[in-house]
Amino acid sequence: MRKTIFLPFFLFTTSLFSQKIIQRDPAIEQMVKEVSSDSLKSYIQQMVSYGTRSTISTQTHRKKGIGAARSYVLSKFNEFAKQSSGRLSAIIDTTTLAADGKRVDISTPLGNVMATLRGTDLADKRIFLISGHLDSRVTDVMNRTSDAPGANDDGSGVAAVIECARIMSKRSFPATIIFVAVSGEEQGLLGSGYLADKAKKKGWNIEGVLNNDIMGSNNSSETKIIDNTRLRVFSEGLPAYELEKNAAAIRNFGLENDGKSRQLARYVKEIGERYVDNLEVVMIYRNDRFLRGGDHTPFVQNGFAAVRLTEMNENFEHQHQDIRTEKGVRYGDLPEFMDFEYLRKNTAINLANLANLAKAPSPPEEVKVDVKDLSNSTYLYWKAPAAGRVKGYYILIRETTSPTWQKKIYTVDTNIKLPYSKDNYFFAVQAVSNDGNESLPIVPSVGR
Numbered sequence: 001m002r003k004t005i006f007l008p009f010f011l012f013t014t015s016l017f018s019q020k021i022i023q024r025d026p027a028i029e030q031m032v033k034e035v036s037s038d039s040l041k042s043y044i045q046q047m048v049s050y051g052t053r054s055t056i057s058t059q060t061h062r063k064k065g066i067g068a069a070r071s072y073v074l075s076k077f078n079e080f081a082k083q084s085s086g087r088l089s090a091i092i093d094t095t096t097l098a099a100d101g102k103r104v105d106i107s108t109p110l111g112n113v114m115a116t117l118r119g120t121d122l123a124d125k126r127i128f129l130i131s132g133h134l135d136s137r138v139t140d141v142m143n144r145t146s147d148a149p150g151a152n153d154d155g156s157g158v159a160a161v162i163e164c165a166r167i168m169s170k171r172s173f174p175a176t177i178i179f180v181a182v183s184g185e186e187q188g189l190l191g192s193g194y195l196a197d198k199a200k201k202k203g204w205n206i207e208g209v210l211n212n213d214i215m216g217s218n219n220s221s222e223t224k225i226i227d228n229t230r231l232r233v234f235s236e237g238l239p240a241y242e243l244e245k246n247a248a249a250i251r252n253f254g255l256e257n258d259g260k261s262r263q264l265a266r267y268v269k270e271i272g273e274r275y276v277d278n279l280e281v282v283m284i285y286r287n288d289r290f291l292r293g294g295d296h297t298p299f300v301q302n303g304f305a306a307v308r309l310t311e312m313n314e315n316f317e318h319q320h321q322d323i324r325t326e327k328g329v330r331y332g333d334l335p336e337f338m339d340f341e342y343l344r345k346n347t348a349i350n351l352a353n354l355a356n357l358a359k360a361p362s363p364p365e366e367v368k369v370d371v372k373d374l375s376n377s378t379y380l381y382w383k384a385p386a387a388g389r390v391k392g393y394y395i396l397i398r399e400t401t402s403p404t405w406q407k408k409i410y411t412v413d414t415n416i417k418l419p420y421s422k423d424n425y426f427f428a429v430q431a432v433s434n435d436g437n438e439s440l441p442i443v444p445s446v447g448r
């Protein structure tokens with residue numbers, strides 16, 4: 001009797017509380033504390049007040065439609081710009097959508113509301129981007145007038161973008177951060193497509209895109225699960241961009257799980273869980289959900305590292321639905337169905353990651369694994385990063401079947417010989433700042 005009680009308890013404690021050193025950067029810890037569920041709720045209530053934010057709704061009404069909603073987000077960014085010592089600037093980046101015979105019936109202006117927090121290090125060309133989509137919809141995607149509150153889809157993502165801008169604009173970072181509320185998502189990822197194409201054409205050095213879409217409701221329809229302690233991060237496996245060109249190397253070295261976006265997802269999990277309590281980041285090994293799209297996709301198609309952050313369980317009674325009551329069930333995407341404490345934690349995951357990335361040096365360059373001899377050890381070498389002050393480097397190691405990095409070895413050198421066979425493990429190298437902020441990891445290429 002005693003044994004049956006003791007054994008599960010023992011297993012429970014070892015799995016949850018095996019020793020792990022957590023070192024938080026106090027500056028990031030402070031920023032994470034400033035994320036406020038009340039602020040997030042107020043942004044969402046304001047967005048909902050515009051009735052509909054459909055991309056094809058009125059552009060000119062002062063209090064209704066997508067035009068008014070865009071002006072509101074711009075006004076928030078401009079308010080934060082005042083506290084940024086001139087580093088934050090905001091615009092509505094506008095293009096015209098031609099009628100496409102699909103989800104755009106007449107020529108329509110489209111505007112992404114975008115704030116840029118310029119980095120302080122002129123040599124540092126890195127950009128990190130956080131996005132949500134401002135537009136909303138009801139059951140009929142061509143309905144431009146009915147109330148489409150879009151509190152969770154995607155008021156939650158836009159609120160996270162605004163809240164990160166509020167807190168981060170008071171600080172400075174070596175790298176640049178772009179905060180963007182895109183439009184046209186529900187009409188076919190049109191605003192993010194426009195932005196990703198532009199970023200590619202102009203050669204923006206975007207190292208990571210955190211796309212937030214539907215992240216503030218804690219329960220599922222149908223299965224009735226309630227849980228506000230887990231957040232999903234979706235990332236592609238094989239890259240959408242130039243797969244044919246890279247397929248042979250991916251296949252030869254077993255790198256199908258180590259593309260840029262998967263690497264970013266792994267980073268989001270580690271850093272998010274380092275700074276945010278009572279939240280587990282669950283990696284999903286696919287680009288997105290069945291039958292659904294998201295604004296990270298045009299970015300991965302253009303070769304950028306991009307992931308989607310989404311709540312663990314979705315409630316389809318409150319997505320893309322006309323507001324109504326049917327057989328006692330309330331349908332519609334209203335704030336009353338959200339959990340603002342959950343949204344606070346999910347926003348904090350974004351903030352901690354953006355801050356850690358933007359404070360870190362840029363990644364080490366020309367990271368190589370030596371393969372000229374048969375050996376049971378592994379020799380890695382690399383060059384210092386192009387920008388940022390480097391205290392040292394982390395060597396990351398994991399077994400080939402492990403989803404996450406298992407060991408982090410610190411060194412101040414730019415090479416290391418490890419008593420682990422290169423045949424049996426994956427390796428990567430990160431540059432580390434004086435405050436302990438690590439860059440994105442670089443997987444070594446073959447060197448001789």
Ligand SMILES: [Zn+2]
Binds near residue numbers: 153
């Ligand atoms: Zn959405």
